[in-house]
Amino acid sequence: MGNNKKNLTTAVAFAAALAAALVIFNVVSGGKFLARENFTVVVSHIVYPAFTAWGLSFLFACGYTDMSVGGVVVLAAFASTVFGNLYGYPGVIIAGVVVGTLLIFINFNIFAYTKIPSWIASISLAMIYEATGFYLKTSNATKSLVTTALNRDYRVLGQLPWSAVLLAAGFAAAYIVYNRTTVGLNIRAIGGNTEVSRAMGVNVNRTLLWVGLISGLFIGFAAVVQISYSGLMTVKTGLTSMSMIFQPLAIVLLAQIMKKRVNIIIAIPVCSLIIYSIFNLLTILHVPSGTLQEACLGAFLIIFGVMGRRGGREVVK
Amino acid sequence: MRGDIILEIRGLNKSFGPTAANRNIDFTLERGEIHGLIGENGSGKSTLISQIAGLYGSDSGTMALNGAPYVPRSPLEANAKRVSMVMQELGVVASLPAGVNVFLGRTKEFSKFGIVSLKALNRAAEEQFEKWELPKVDLHALADGMMIETRKMIELVRAMAVDPEILILDEITQSLSYNNRNKLYELLKKFKAMGRSAVVITHDVEELIEITDRITVLRDGAVAGVLDSVNTTADEVKRLMVGREISGEYYRSDSEPSFDETRTVLSARGLTVEGEVRDVSFDVHAGEILGFCGISDSGIHTVGRALYGLEKLTSGRVLLEGRELKSPTCALRSNMAYVPKDRDNDALMMGASIWENFALPSVTELTGKAFFISPRRLRALARKMTEKMSVKCRDIFQTMTDLSGGNKQKVNLGRWLAKDIKLLILDCPTRGVDVGVKAYIYSLMKDAKAEGIATILISDELTEVLGMSDRLCVMKDGVLKAIIPRGDEFTEHSLIKVMV
Structure with a gap:
């Protein structure tokens, strides 16, 4: 009972702080921030990073990292575009999700069975996925397919209210899997102490493959949302695909800082909203986009991190 | 049945x-x-x-x-x-x-x-x-x-x-x-x-x-x-x-406190750690073994951590020969040593080698000119201590995870004894070690006492604190209830009366 009351108090305080922050943003921007049209843009922007961040949170929960997620999103988006233009919505959704899930699942098979540190293996995989994307974009056989934008008729998942519906569904799925399923608890157990988990009968390799599937699903949906929003995916080379996960990564890091007080799955969409609100505010205030805005994001992360880690004594790596 | x-x-x-x-x-x-x-x-x-x-x-x-x-x-x-x-x-x-x-x-x-x-x-x-x-x-x-x-x-x-x-x-x-x-x-x-x-x-x-x-x-x-x-x-x-006779008595055989009362090494005044201990004050003298005992949540382990600067004090002071200690770095520089209860997680670097574990607390002393640390000197220290402490191992390059509990504890203790320490805090030093190593640890404590080193012995084993201490601090619910000197009142029964 006491615990529930504490959780409720934390949730109310958290929501109040968020609302206060949004009101302050609105005041600073001279009432432009919370204007309907502007806020709609903010909300539609948070869906892709939230899905990617949920995918990453499952990866991090079991102690792995995957730098190839950007490359996977590019290929899944290509699949969504090609099959979407051919078969409509079933093609957009199924192709994107299947390719995303399959590639992340392959990644986890490689992590689980080769025992190569995941950040090293995933950088190699990122290079392979980027090269594949480049090949698809330049090969005569596929060039016309992947350079054609997704038909506007099939892009509703990138727009409100459908993107918000997808976000809500993704949130419910992530929350239940992470907190209320055996596989979710096993994933967290492996990340916490692999030896104890193994001794307690958790099948570590099988659980890792589950992580691949679950993360892959979220990354696949992220690709569907991204292509539905932008219509066309540009090819990435020279490891530039990694830049696609910087903002989701910042969101997960922010959510991890908050996780002692707020469940990480809940914190992710909230952190997405905070980060994109900051970007939006900076744009309204005519701060140049790109480097300066990202420097502001970096500074915000550090300040928030210092506040969140207040009182901690252990060395954080 | x-x-x-x-x-x-x-x-x-x-x-x-x-x-x-x-x-x-x-x-x-x-x-x-x-x-x-x-x-x-x-x-x-x-x-x-x-x-x-x-x-x-x-x-x-x-x-x-x-x-x-x-x-x-x-x-x-x-x-x-x-x-x-x-x-x-x-x-x-x-x-x-x-x-x-x-x-x-x-x-x-x-x-x-x-x-x-x-x-x-x-x-x-x-x-x-x-x-x-x-x-x-x-x-x-x-x-x-x-x-x-x-x-x-x-x-x-x-x-x-x-x-x-x-x-x-x-x-x-x-x-x-x-x-x-x-x-x-x-x-x-x-x-x-x-x-x-x-x-x-x-x-x-x-x-x-x-x-x-x-x-x-x-x-x-x-x-x-x-x-x-x-x-x-x-x-x-x-x-x-x-496989041989072992003397049944490995604790101290004397029945009176024996230490230099005129030389106070450490003074704790009004130590308070929020939710853990309240207003704990005591002195430890040169050559004294001051025991701490109590039931769970009594705060005895918190006192050890607080003295070494690992707990944030709400109020109170820790003075080592008059100098106030506020952090583990300060405690280490003042020649204070701390052996925590959770050996594998809080004390030793389990993935590192024996020589690295032995050398760590002595790195400052062994740093040469222009901040150069000679690996040869570090390893020489580790070899010397491995031999002195009779650590059973292949060589000093073996990782800690390969050692038995007793040998890990020898490394844990030995790395402090390699230094010129004034105060040694031992939190359950014989946890998970066999009688042979236990007897060895007690003999090290007796040697340290004879050399004038002050020791704080925190233990969940009443026989241990009774067997080794000059005075015994009994704690309950975070409060120091009594300080009992070695003598007639030094019995399990009298301790339990205060503890429970």
Whole structure:
């Protein structure tokens, strides 16, 4: 009972702080921030990073990292575009999700069975996925397919209210899997102490493959949302695909800082909203986009991190 | 009430590379029996129980459970046959709540349509705590940050939740304070009365004789003897363990405090750590061993951490020879040493080598010109201390994880004794070490005392603090209740009167 009351108090305080922050943003921007049209843009922007961040949170929960997620999103988006233009919505959704899930699942098979540190293996995989994307974009056989934008008729998942519906569904799925399923608890157990988990009968390799599937699903949906929003995916080379996960990564890091007080799955969409609100505010205030805005994001992360880690004594790596 | 044989082991062998951990082990466990297993570090106890619990297979030999062949390939298979174990070093998953830890690996039992009911899981965990009359734990809280004793309780309940016919306890009593140790004894009595059996490993010989029906003594991986607990003595057990006579008295033989009262080394004034200890004041003198004892939550371990600057003081001061200490760096520079209770997690770098562990606290002293640290000097120090402390190892490049508990503790202590220290804080220094190493640690403490080093000995074992201290601080609920000098009042009975 006491615990529930504490959780409720934390949730109310958290929501109040968020609302206060949004009101302050609105005041600073001279009432432009919370204007309907502007806020709609903010909300539609948070869906892709939230899905990617949920995918990453499952990866991090079991102690792995995957730098190839950007490359996977590019290929899944290509699949969504090609099959979407051919078969409509079933093609957009199924192709994107299947390719995303399959590639992340392959990644986890490689992590689980080769025992190569995941950040090293995933950088190699990122290079392979980027090269594949480049090949698809330049090969005569596929060039016309992947350079054609997704038909506007099939892009509703990138727009409100459908993107918000997808976000809500993704949130419910992530929350239940992470907190209320055996596989979710096993994933967290492996990340916490692999030896104890193994001794307690958790099948570590099988659980890792589950992580691949679950993360892959979220990354696949992220690709569907991204292509539905932008219509066309540009090819990435020279490891530039990694830049696609910087903002989701910042969101997960922010959510991890908050996780002692707020469940990480809940914190992710909230952190997405905070980060994109900051970007939006900076744009309204005519701060140049790109480097300066990202420097502001970096500074915000550090300040928030210092506040969140207040009182901690252990060395954080 | 003891009965027929529930577990029978014949000719069990297990080797790790060229090392024979177990050689031709015969072992029987009767229904309703509490069976003790004892031996020096590295004698094969943990290997044997790991085989019973399904963690290790066997090279040869047989095991039979209730007369049927028993070959568990994992702890889960052992659990399915109602054999469960609390391991010495395993622990809990810090990133999960205590309740989930109790049923980790079995969460499917609480799942409907793939969704785990945490409410039902926590209720079941709570029922287990109640059933076995163990102190309650916040089941919703993450295990991260819980005391080692609380974590052990979670592990114990995890083992009991299997409803075991055979319970194996690997050196858990030394993690428990006086009251929780008594609760464990009560649990074992209840367990035995139910016709269940237990195998208990502890290095405390007297405790083993007290709580068991029979004792199997292992030496060098083989059975050295099986003794009836009622008809044996501590000396007989020790002799079988080490293969020679061991003096029964390894504590101090004097009955009066003996230290230089004119030289105060450390003064603690009004130490308060929020929610842990309140207004604790005392002095420690040169050549004095000041003991600390109390039941769980008494705050004795917090005092050790606070003195070394590892706890944030709400109020109060720690002065070492008049100089105020505020951080571990400051304490280290002032020649203060701290040996924590949780050796593997809080003291040693388990993934590093023996020489790195020995060298770490002395790096500043061994730093040469232009901040250059000579690896040769660091290794020379490590070699010297390895020899001095009689650490059993291949060489100083061996990693700590390969060493037995006793040898790890020798490294843990030795790295401080390599320095010119003024004050030594020992928190449960003999936890998880055998009688031989225990005797060695006590002799080191006596030597330190003779050299004028002040020692603070924090321990959950009353016999230890009574045997070694000049004065004894008894704590209860975070408050220092009494300081008793060595003398007529220095008895277990008088301590318990203050503690409980």
